[in-house]
């Protein structure tokens with residue numbers, strides 16, 4: 363069961379309409395290393411985790427990623443909601459506009475729709491945790507590229523928060539991997 | 553959203569973020585009782601601040617987790633993506 367909280371995990375403020383920035387940030391909504399992929403990856407892997415710590419970590423990080431998805435959506439929504447059509451065209455978002463107007467949709471920065479092939483659920487907890495650690499690093503890199511591309515200090519502030527969370531998630535997955543290794547060694551020798 | 557409401561909301565966001573971060577840490581360090589005490593302190597402060605906010609501005613959570621005395625205020629705007637910080 364999930365409940366919804368009528369608040370963001372971290373404040374979102376934008377300096378003004380900026381469809382150029384929205385076009386790249388949307389990749390963290392529906393792209394290969396984005397928050398939808400992260401959330402669904404962890405929430406679907408948790409069922410076959412062998413130890414209680416791992417079940418909790420995947421449930422909790424998977425849930426936090428949903429909150430990050432909402433932050434990214436709020437950024438994109440506010441960056442395009444008052445953008446004039448002329449600016450949308452200049453930013454190269456006219457293709458997106460043709461399919462979605464100013465609505466939110468799961469695409470990467472070049473417009474390709476989200477696909478389940480972005481994620482894996484292998485059943486081997488060691489394999490899955492390595493995938494998750496790699497995923498957190500890929501998301502961290504993406505946020506760094508987005509910060510480089512950002513010309514809006516308020517947006518950059520939110521992107522820096524999201525980047526920092528990927529670092530923390532990587533750390534927690536690494537600890538979980540060690541705990542799983544310990545568990546498997548115990549099973550082997552006793 | 554007036555500044556009094558916004559400040560209360562920001563306080564809730566900060567306290568809940570503290571809880572999120574301690575929660576993830578405790579998932580892999582459940583034997584760390586100092587961290588557990590900090591988690592419980594933040595959780596208590598969060599519950600009190602939410603109660604204060606909800607009495608003034610309506611429920612923050614759905615499905616029975618916050619009461620809605622007198623009127624059904626859940627549908628009231630702004631939603632999180634409409635809030636100006």
Ligand SMILES: [Fe+2]
Pocket residue numbers: 400427498501527528531
């Ligand atoms: Fe993450």
